[in-house]
Amino acid sequence: MEDRIVNEQTPETCAGCGVAIQTEDPKRPGYAPASALARETVICQRCFRIKHYNEVAPVSMEDDDFLRILHGIGATDSLVVMVVDIFDFQGSWLKGLPRFVGKNPILLVGNKVDLLPKNINLNRVRNWMQHEAKERGLRPEDVILVSAQKGVNIDELLARIGQLRRGRDVYIVGVTNVGKSTLINRILHDYGSADLEITTSPFPGTTLDKIEIPLEDGRSIYDTPGIINRDQIGHMVSPQDLRRITPTARINPKVYQLNDKQTLFLGGLARIDFVRGQHQPFVVYVANNLYIHRTKLENADEVMAKHHGELLSPPTGAEAAQALPPFVKHTFKIPPAGTTDIVISGLGWVSLRGKEEAHVVVHAPKGVSVGIRKGLI
Incomplete structure (x- = not known):
């Protein structure tokens, strides 16, 4: 993928989670003290505490808020990159994806390949994912296995995105905690600007709104908030036990x-x-x-x-x-x-x-x- 990331940021939104910045109410999403607005990169207080103290910072986000953002993708001409957690394929599957994305092509990315046991046949895993996707009514253009945490196969992923996007925007979608933001941070650090960093944490709902990362050709990569699959057991346990x-x-x-x-x-x-x-x-x-x-x-x-x-x-x-x-x-x-x-x-x-x-x-x-x-x- 020859496209380069452009170091731009809209000052009215948090660089970590994408939510609109506000300075009035510390209990609402997007709060930052007024003094923080003078910084080159502005993040909300919630992202600051997640990043530096690994604190849980729940916010009031309804399923409709997430669905509103995803439904908008269908009206665009874009490449959609759907990220799933290989370790929790069923739990991380984004149900109803075709109705969100319209006629846009889909690239299926299996993240956390580094968690799979040694000596596993990765070609068999790719074929298995293709089979499971078709069983769920999805026919992706390709399947790529990566580790956002370890940087495995990021070159291959970027090359495939470059081939498939054909001058279009790229939307990264998935359920909570599949590693979307970690994946984008890996792309930023390896191929773009290390000055930008999206907030990541083991807690659901870290990204709160669409985050735009401009490319040199005037198009953008968008990180979208994760849909919460409430049938995952992680939503029923404490943050301590989730870890x-x-x-x-x-x-x-x-x-x-x-x-x-x-x-x-x-x-x-x-x-x-x-x-x-x-x-x-x-x-x-x-x-x-x-x-x-x-x-x-x-x-x-x-x-x-x-x-x-x-x-x-x-x-x-x-x-x-x-x-x-x-x-x-x-x-x-x-x-x-x-x-x-x-x-x-x-x-x-x-x-x-x-x-x-x-x-x-x-x-x-x-x-x-x-x-x-x-x-x-």
């Missing part, structure tokens, strides 16, 4: 050889009962420091009642455990052909590959999406 369940390093799969009538607890956030089937491995792909506890199915209810929030954590503490929605059951019959993943949105997945049908019940907080898919690995 614990969000992978920050390459996943080390954990293998548990289970007989039927055994149970696995993924911390205190999900429970997997192997009700009936042949002895087989359950391969768990979650954040490396998430505690996993195995017990007999007949003891699982008692273990949950006695240890939820303590031994079975996160959630951390009895109060956090009580704040979770009640657990509901999801029943699956896992076919013997090939590998099947049981996916818990925002937490990870468990892979099964048995020679006979397996009957599994997954317990997860009400509202969390739980499903099965063709095995990713």
Whole structure:
């Protein structure tokens, strides 16, 4: 991508999250003290505290605010870059994307490739993503795997954007926390201006409005606020526990050889009962420091009642455990052909590959999406 980033900034908006700057009400989005307006790069107080103190700074943003911005993309002539989290593909899928973008071409980017286990076949992952996208009614022009955090394949991504955009604007879209702003910061630092930096954090809703980054040809790259997928478990836990369940390093799969009538607890956030089937491995792909506890199915209810929030954590503490929605059951019959993943949105997945049908019940907080898919690995 030969286009260069132009170091321009609209002083009326926050350079970190894109919200309009105001100096009157510290409780409203976009507040900055009047003295901050004299700085070359203006950011709101919320972005300042996220960046320097890693503080949670909730704001009042409704789903309609996000949808209003995305709906406007369909009226433009642009290249749309949809970013998904490879580790949480289902949970990070932007539902209804075609109706947002109209006839604009779409480039699908799988971020956080650095979290996948070693020795994985990345071509197979690309093909898997293309298949999953088509299953959801989306036919992207291409699929690129990157790590915004580590800078993996950024050259390839920029070259493909340059080929596909053909003099048009570029809109970066996705749900919260897929790494859109980190990706744009990587582009800015490597190929543009290090003076500009978009605020990033592990908390949902960091980008509050569309952020424009001008290109030399008069066009722009736009970072858009992330749509909140409320079926992700990360929206139900405290910021402290969100950090614990969000992978920050390459996943080390954990293998548990289970007989039927055994149970696995993924911390205190999900429970997997192997009700009936042949002895087989359950391969768990979650954040490396998430505690996993195995017990007999007949003891699982008692273990949950006695240890939820303590031994079975996160959630951390009895109060956090009580704040979770009640657990509901999801029943699956896992076919013997090939590998099947049981996916818990925002937490990870468990892979099964048995020679006979397996009957599994997954317990997860009400509202969390739980499903099965063709095995990713």
